[in-house]
């Protein structure tokens with residue numbers, strides 16, 4: 001294995017570990033990045049509430065699966081993030097929660113919303 005390939009492989013392995021630990025989310029995870037999977041369905045963002053830890057990068061992995069929804073964008077006002085959600089395409093949004101509390105996110109019209117509970 002060439003050194004570059006090796007580093008890449010290691011990075012991918014770490015990312016995979018981070019993802020599975022963040023999903024368990026009950027106990028504090030030593031992993032750096034916290035992966036959160038969100039799906040836009042006819043009911044809105046699912047799950048409607050997720051939990052993460054402060055001061056660790058969060059990777060929101062969002063896929064819009066519903067066509068007849070107003071949630072064609074995701075807006076995290078507190079973090080100045082606004083991203084389109086094309087139907088059936090997975091969009092990744094990265095940010096680092098700075099403090100404990102609740103981060104609200106919503107569609108562009110601020111109607112369909114969800115929350116990220118930071119602890």
Ligand SMILES: [Cu+2]
Nearest residue numbers: 070107109111
């Ligand atoms: Cu909307």
